[in-house]
Amino acid sequence: MDLRSKTAVIVNGDVAPAREICQRLAGSGAHLVIHQPPDAKQPSYAADLPRQAGQAISVHAASLRDQAQVKRLMEAAKEPSKTIDILVYVARPKGTNTIRSMDLAQWNDDLEEDLKGLFRCAKEISKTMVAQKSGRIIPVYFGVGVRGEGDLATWSAVSGGISGIIKCLAMELIRYNVNVNGVAYGFIEEVDFPFMLKRTIKQYLSVLDIPRAGTAAEVAGAVHFLASSDSSYITGQNLHVNGGLLL
């Protein structure tokens, strides 16, 4: 119950592994404000999340393409405990493309969604966290940008851009006691990797002597660590949850 009376905003609650992250943070006592895009279905898991008396869990729709909606989301998030302690930003999966084959309109749309979307959330929430002199910002994303993949050009760029944002924000906000760290995951069972069949993923991992894909619960564990006081002296880092995939 180490997160009791803390409020966590989970952006893109409709994307894996958001559900398991919510389960873990709710199980640790946090109030949750679960965001989803306006056209997404209510995450059905919200009603099933563990909660104690006095623990608030709510779902809010907002478009990340509209700064005003993001602002309203963050303001609504201050309701439960008057503070916002944790922002978890779950990046959306991207499609397959090479630099040669990519559709440029899609590229710009993808960057708007995941890089500018993260920027807008960070911008709004840092106003609160700076005033509080405390906070945690935790982007959660596929760590493909570290090495790049030829046919995942957009996804690589988004991943690299998120890492760039993490490093810059960490340096900027460190004086306000706001820690910024990323969870960069590898192949996770519950995450949809449209470019690869599950069985191909298994083959790929076994070539590298990695016995299995990871689980969303394992990603959630890393997020919980970065949200907790155990990681208070860690900032500007990427925690790679990938079973050794980058080695």
Added chain:
Amino acid sequence: MTRLLEGRTALVAGGSGAIGSAIAVLLAEHGAAVCVHYHRNQELAQEVVDRIAPLGRRCATRQADLTKAGEAEALVDFTVRELGQLDILVNCAGIARDNPVQFLSEAEWDQVMQVNLNGPLYTSRAACKHMLTREAGTIINVASVTGSTGQALRTNYGASKGALLALTKAMARDLAPHGIRVNAIAPQIVEGGLSTGADPRFVDSTRKMTPVGRLGTATDVAGTALFLASDLSKFIAGEVVFVTGGLITHQI
């Protein structure tokens, strides 16, 4: 001993800037024909060409707004038409619009992402179409340490350069089997570059922390660009060469 780039043709996007002009001149000194791109600074671009022409190299200037894919394609087409081919693309146009994240405007975000990330993407896409027909070429993205290690007040700049570094690797993997090498340079503060006008205390403390005892110069970056443009780096792909005077020695 022949010059390193005899018979080659280079396009320097952002060739009118501090770093771009140094690169353009050095590539020309080593035998390359050079197209010097500019967006607004036609006079500066002309000055670069005026330094190249006496070397006996073919050269040209060309205006383009590289945040528009069509203009990037036209720039590359022009280079191939005017100078005969395209062997080397250096993506050197970059801007900064610094602000604490709470005060960064949408326009400041967009401008930096468009120029620093989209520009190199569009130009590289156009260039590799030509390079693929010959199964040969080299693309050099001038990024920044900020994309790898971060800097305060530069959330937009850091995002654009981090994305560019990752895109460099994705492009390298995709194009290497076709004989096209893609690499990046990560400089730190360069005299006369984008940190002109930054807080002097920050610039000064950076200088003091740099092991070689000085900030970078455009010539320093140009030397590395020459290496990556030439056959000396023929077995190097997807590499980020750090040009920081020892300030940054950890990568990613």
Added chain:
Amino acid sequence: MKLLGGKVAIVTGGSRGIGRAVARAFAEHGARVVVSYASADEAAASLVEEARRDGLEVSALKGSVAEVAHVKQLVAETRAKHGRIDVLVNNAGITRDGFLMMMKEADWDAVLDVNLKGTSLCSKEVLKAMVSQRSGRIINMTSVTGVVGQAGQTSYAASKGGIIGFTKALAREVARFGINVNAIAPGFIETDMVKAMPSEVLGESVKQVPLQRIGRAEEVADAALFLASAMSSYTTGHVLHVDGGQAM
């Protein structure tokens, strides 16, 4: 355009493979080169003879870089003959592969002594000259194995990984004297070691290389030329991968 005109270079492990290619490339670019080698007398002799025939200046001295006496002699003779030392390439290296569980202590020690200690001893000895010159370049040969590891090569990986840390630390120490210290991490290079691999294994390995081929010793030598020349004036403490994109 001679990149190393008027310069003096020492290349250890210079009689064969990558070291030999470095020695040749440096000499062709105008440097006077002294090569250290441990045992390949014929190779060393042919290197010196071919250089002489081509009007290049290369000499050779036999000995082990793990032995202080040889290192001192190597540096002293170079200074006596050529008056200065501008570049040191620490390329001498050995492997004694095997799984750690069965590794003999003597084999571990040999690899660490030649690869890591040798690098340190040679660097220490040339620094006296370079510091008084207020200029110099030290180039250490690490390996993709030191960056990402390889089963059966714990000792080699330890020595090559150690070279990376050593490179960065020394870079910080001597930057103020105008001395740049960098490392090269070659991938699969066409050396005797790699040629001896079974072809199916090599074929599988090449698939991991974005450039879809193994590299040539000359291509590693070209990277050394970059790090020895004015082109890399502002790069120090860096590990330059020459591996066709393998360890991106």
